[in-house]
Amino acid sequence: xxxxxxxxxxxxxxxxxxxxxxxxxxxxxxxxxxxxxxxxxxxxxxxxxxxxxxxxxxxxxxxxxxxxxxxxxxxxxxxxxxxxxxxxxxxxxxxxxxxxxxxxxxxxxxxxxxxxxxxxxxxxxxxxxxxxxxxxxxxxxxxxxxxxxxxxxxxxxxxxxxxxxxxxxxxxxxxxxxxxxxxxxxxxxxxxxxxxxxxxxxxxxxxxxxxxxxxxxxxxxxxxxxxxxxxxxxxxxxxxxxxxxxxxxxxxxxxxxxxxxxxxxxxxxxxxxxxxxxxxxxxxxxxxxxxxxxxxxxxxxxxxxxxxxxxxxxxxxxxxxxxxxxxxxxxxxxxxxxxxxxxxxxxxxxxxxxx
Amino acid sequence: xxxxxxxxxxxxxxxxxxxxxxxxxxxxxxxxxxxxxxxxxxxxxxxxxxxxxxxxxxxxxxxxxxxxxxxxxxxxxxxxxxxxxxxxxxxxxxxxxxxxxxxxxxxxxxxxxxxxxxxxxxxxxxxxxxxxxxxxxxxxxxxxxxxxxxxxxxxxxxxxxxxxxxxxxxxxxxxxxxxxxxxxxxxxxxxxxxxxxxxxxxxxxxxxxxxxxxxxxxxxxxxxxxxxxxxxxxxxxxxxxxxxxxxxxxxxxxxxxxxxxxxxxxxxxxxxxxxxxxxxxxxxxxxxxxxxxxxxx
Ligand SMILES: Nc1ncnc2c1ncn2[C@@H]1O[C@H](COP(=O)(O)OP(=O)(O)OP(=O)(O)O)[C@@H](O)[C@H]1O
Ligand SMILES: [Mg+2]
Numbered sequence: 313x314x315x316x317x318x319x320x321x322x323x324x325x326x327x328x329x330x331x332x333x334x335x336x337x338x339x340x341x342x343x344x345x346x347x348x349x350x351x352x353x354x355x356x357x358x359x360x361x362x363x364x365x366x367x368x369x370x371x372x373x374x375x376x377x378x379x380x381x382x383x384x385x386x387x388x389x390x391x392x393x394x395x396x397x398x399x400x401x402x403x404x405x406x407x408x409x410x411x412x413x414x415x416x417x418x419x420x421x422x423x424x425x426x427x428x429x430x431x432x433x434x435x436x437x438x439x440x441x442x443x444x445x446x447x448x449x450x451x452x453x454x455x456x457x458x459x460x461x462x463x464x465x466x467x468x469x470x471x472x473x474x475x476x477x478x479x480x481x482x483x484x485x486x487x488x489x490x491x492x493x494x495x496x497x498x499x500x501x502x503x504x505x506x507x508x509x510x511x512x513x514x515x516x517x518x519x520x521x522x523x524x525x526x527x528x529x530x531x532x533x534x535x536x537x538x539x540x541x542x543x544x545x546x547x548x549x550x551x552x553x554x555x556x557x558x559x560x561x562x563x564x565x566x567x568x569x570x571x572x573x574x575x576x577x578x579x580x581x582x583x584x585x586x587x588x589x590x591x592x593x594x595x596x597x598x599x600x601x602x603x604x605x606x607x608x609x610x611x612x613x614x615x616x617x618x619x620x621x622x623x624x625x626x627x628x629x630x631x632x633x634x635x636x637x638x639x640x641x642x643x644x645x646x647x648x649x650x651x652x653x654x655x656x657x658x659x660x661x662x663x664x665x666x667x
Numbered sequence: 668x669x670x671x672x673x674x675x676x677x678x679x680x681x682x683x684x685x686x687x688x689x690x691x692x693x694x695x696x697x698x699x700x701x702x703x704x705x706x707x708x709x710x711x712x713x714x715x716x717x718x719x720x721x722x723x724x725x726x727x728x729x730x731x732x733x734x735x736x737x738x739x740x741x742x743x744x745x746x747x748x749x750x751x752x753x754x755x756x757x758x759x760x761x762x763x764x765x766x767x768x769x770x771x772x773x774x775x776x777x778x779x780x781x782x783x784x785x786x787x788x789x790x791x792x793x794x795x796x797x798x799x800x801x802x803x804x805x806x807x808x809x810x811x812x813x814x815x816x817x818x819x820x821x822x823x824x825x826x827x828x829x830x831x832x833x834x835x836x837x838x839x840x841x842x843x844x845x846x847x848x849x850x851x852x853x854x855x856x857x858x859x860x861x862x863x864x865x866x867x868x869x870x871x872x873x874x875x876x877x878x879x880x881x882x883x884x885x886x887x888x889x890x891x892x893x894x895x896x897x898x899x900x901x902x903x904x905x906x907x908x909x910x911x912x913x914x915x916x917x918x919x920x921x922x923x924x925x926x927x928x929x930x931x932x933x934x935x936x937x938x939x940x941x942x943x944x945x946x947x948x949x950x951x952x953x954x955x956x957x958x959x960x961x962x963x964x
Contacts, residue, residue: 560745561775565789565840566765575788579779656778656820 372439379438386430395426405431437626445626446633455622462615462627466634469600469611472528476535476603477596481589484543489585491544492551493577502548509541513599517606526607534606538599543592550584551577583650583657590646597639671928675911679925683909686720686892690756692876693719693742693844698751700737710901711737715751717895717907719844719876724867726879726891730937734902735880739848742878743767756843765789768842772849774829776821782808782832783817789840807835810869827858834866838875847879851886860918863889867916884937888929889916896936905936 348355355363378384389411394400397414411428418425432438437445449462460468491498513534520530520537554577562576604613612631619627650657675683700712711734719725729735740746742753744763753760755767763769768789776785786807790800808817811831821829830850837845851859863886870877881887887894891910898905911925920926 555773555775557771557773557775558777560763561769561771562777562788563745563763564743564765564767564769564842565836566792568792571792576777580777582779654779656780656822658822 376439379432379436382430386432388431388433389428390431391426391428393427396423397426400426405434434623435625437629441626442629442633445624445630449619449627449630449634452627459618460615462631465611465615466631466638469604469613469635470638472531472603472611473535473593473596473600475528476532476599477539477593479532480536480539480543480596484540485547485585485589488544488547489551489573489578489581491548492554492581493573498548502545505541505544509545513538514602514606517602521607528610530607531603531610534603535596535599538602539592539596542595543588546588546592547585550588551581553584554580583654586646586650586653590643593646594639594643597635670932672908672911672925672932674925675909676913679911679913682914683892686723689720689722691718692721692723692756693878694754694757695742696751696754698738698741698748698753700734700741700746701749712741712748713901713903715897715902715904717904719878721876722870722874724870724877724879724890724892725895726881726887726893727895727897728881728884728887728933728937729897729902729905730899731882733897733899735882735897736848738897738902739769739846739878739880742844743769743846745769765792765840766843768837768840768845770830770833770837770845770847770850772852774821774826774833776829776832776836778821781818781820782813782824785821785832786836786839788836792840804835804839807839808832810838810872811835811865825858827854827862830854830862831865834869838869838873842875844876844878847877849880849882852881859886864916866890871915884930884933885921887933888912888926889921894929894933896933898936908933 348359354360387408388405389408391400391402391404391406391411394402394404396418400406400414406428408430411426415426452462454461487497487501491501516537517530517534520533524530524533558580559572559576562572567575600611601613604611609617612635616628616631619625619631695715695717698712698715700710702709702711715738717725727735727738737746741748742760744760744767760767776782777788780788783801783804786804787797787800790803791797795803805814805817808814811834813828813831813835816824816828821832824832833850834845851862854862866877867890869875879890881890888910889912894908894910896905896908897903908929910929912920912923912929913925
């Protein structure tokens with residue numbers, strides 16, 4: 313063993329080498345510092361943050377410009393004084409052209425001229441109106457007793473998503489892993505699933521209602537149908553991407569068939585599987601709108617349609633933004649958790665939005 | 668007539684006599700392998716036969732594409748021969764298992780397990796309790812000099828360290844034979860030399876038979892008792908060479924006659940015109956005439 317001991321300082325000799333590594337690194341970072349557009353090279357934390365903020369700021373600036381600069385767009389005129397036009401009323405919006413013809417008529421015939429200010433259509437509220445609505449939408453009492461508060465409808469939507477996605481995952485994840493692991497199961501399942509996933513989930517709405525009634529069950533079923541088939545295929549593919557050499561290594565270490573599945577394949581794909589589920593959860597939200605329109609309209613979709621009917625477009629925007637915020641926050645939370653769950657996974661989270 | 672590399676000192680001859688008196692661990696009998704992928708058939712191995720004795724260190728060398736990896740994968744049971752058979756301690760190899768340990772050229776540590784758990788993997792497969800497995804694993808980790816890294820994940824290790832863990836992991840599973848497919852191929856020359864000494868030291872101290880693939884002449888000679896030289900198209904045994912260099916092996920021996928003569932001989936075998944069928948053409952000149960700093964030739 314004495315000879316072995318003399319050999320131990322291997323990692324020291326390894327760690328004396330990195331001189332060359334550091335020169336390479338500093339070279340890399342110089343490239344980073346100079347260029348925003350080096351393919352596949354990350355940005356500095358400062359730039360990362362700045363661009364992240366800018367990605368939200370740019371649309372906001374555009375929206376503000378359209379809303380607050382009267383010479384941009386503003387296709388309508390909001391009447392401040394009806395003058396002698398019989399059908400104009402104060403507060404009413406008319407198209408700019410109509411206003412100008414009526415105005416012109418009165419100029420020639422002589423009479424009290426109408427007054428107005430340029431404005432955008434009701435369906436495009438200004439940022440500050442929506443910002444207030446982000447709060448007031450929660451405090452607005454429903455018009456009828458039987459109707460739900462905003463937070464109630466929001467919660468209802470979340471439960472629909474939760475159940476649809478959970479039920480789908482309970483079946484879809486194991487099936488996907490099995491398809492990716494065993495060619496026999498893949499051949500038995502995937503051709504049909506491949507066919508089925510092209511059938512649009514909404515098409516099953518009427519059927520789901522007929523079978524499951526008009527309340528939550530058919531809605532959950534739509535989320536399930538929308539998620540499940542994609543899920544199986546995506547996860548089967550992820551499973552197939554696991555390095556075969558790992559499975560082979562395990563076999564030469566005496567792993568049996570079950571051990572290969574549970575101790576190699578599953579732990580090996582776990583970080584990627586988790587990433588897949590995060591993406592699929594996002595897709596599940598897109599089926600929500602369809603799901604909530606079938607049977608009795610419910611949840612956030614009901615709220616949005618209802619508010620649009622009342623012409624409370626600020627509330628409509630607020631609701632849409634809140635869905636976005638919920639989605640983004642869940643994803644950021646899940647990304648954060650991934651770091652804790654999978655400390656060995658270094659490929660993760662480079663592309664995630666917030667982290 | 669005996670060539671220079673075939674001249675063995677009495678010590679060396681004595682070693683070989685003892686070695687050959689040992690049981691045969693691995694018997695390879697007229698192994699053949701053809702791959703057929705959509706119409707094309709590649710004859711990777713033809714009639715390969717050789718024996719490996721218990722505790723022998725055999726290296727296999729040959730030009731790229733001559734079927735070394737294919738051969739070792741068949742020995743491990745990861746690939747099936749089209750003809751012939753492999754016997755391990757007299758039993759036919761029909762599939763991969765704990766009797767044939769393997770260290771791959773690519774890094775195959777389980778990334779989700781720490782060094783310690785990686786080494787415990789084979790032990791746990793044998794049904795050894797967690798605490799016993801841990802104890803034994805730590806001994807193997809000590810043996811490869813990585814006790815300080817027992818709780819690290821593979822991605823936190825250098826390439827050389829990863830391969831040492833892979834060796835510890837394979838050995839911990841108590842295989843009868845350890846197969847290594849260019850395990851040090853991705854390492855730099857310095858680390859590589861250290862790893863070679865390391866491996867010899869481990870091999871000397873435990874009861875293990877090793878079949879080691881390489882395309883590096885020095886590595887093949889430095890490590891081996893015997894060298895199996897393969898030639899390409901189709902992969903065939905060209906010669907089985909008994910290395911005349913005495914043990915223990917030290918870097919200084921690379922400058923002495925036994926080593927050099929062996930090296931020259933294998934060099935000729937591998938680079939003989941028959942195996943130099945690599946289809947490389949002459950490099951076309953693309954620099955202006957008169958731009959050279961060295962005298963014209
Ligand atoms: N799965 C396969 N399908 C078809 N042909 C294969 C397959 N695996 C190997 N071959 C062919 O068999 C021959 C031997 O390949 P092998 O990988 O064993 O060579 P090698 O000696 O290990 O080469 P290297 O030194 O470059 O690693 C090659 O011609 C290769 O193209
Ligand atoms: Mg190879």
